[in-house]
Amino acid sequence: MKHRGEMFNLPQETVMSLQEKIVEDMKSAMKAKDANRLSTLRMVKATLMNKQIETGKELSDEDTIRVLNTLLKQRRDSAEQYANAGRDELAEKENAEISVIEEYLPAAASDEEIDRAVSKAVEKTGASSMRDMGAVMKAALAELSGKTVDGKAVSEAVKNKLS
Secondary structure, eight states, rough: OOOOOHHOOOSSSOOOHHHHHHHHHHHHHHHTTTHHHHHHHHHHHHHHHHHHHHHHHHHHHHHHHHHHHHHHHHHHHHHHHHHHHTHHHHHHHHHHHHHHTTSSSBOOOOOHHHHHHHHHHHHHTOOGGGGGGGHHHHHHHHHHTSSSSOOOHHHHHHHHHHH
């Protein structure tokens, strides 16, 4: 009997989606008994499934990246709050989750790339004061699309450029 892929002349190697990679890595974490990684990946998978149910459609890799960026931002905020409150063990847990989530995101934009994008955005929008910050932020983030970007870093760069 022919293999299903052979029957339909499908290529044997197909590119794994980001969600499939997360599920595969979850299985590996189970086998390796890596409880922290497994816990984080389960949380990510549950969030992705909830988003899929909410939207009523399969999530593309771009949608998945958006969800992962949201999770990353939440973890960063929580870690900062825990650290400020002196709850170092909880801050460490959040930072461990951050490092797992970052593995599935595109490379982060460097400070130089952020500065370049902000400069282009200021030039493009003709911004001259802090009143134009929203337009500059939007243009800078569009310029940095395809990279993982920390919104706070972009915001700081825009403030420095406009003040």
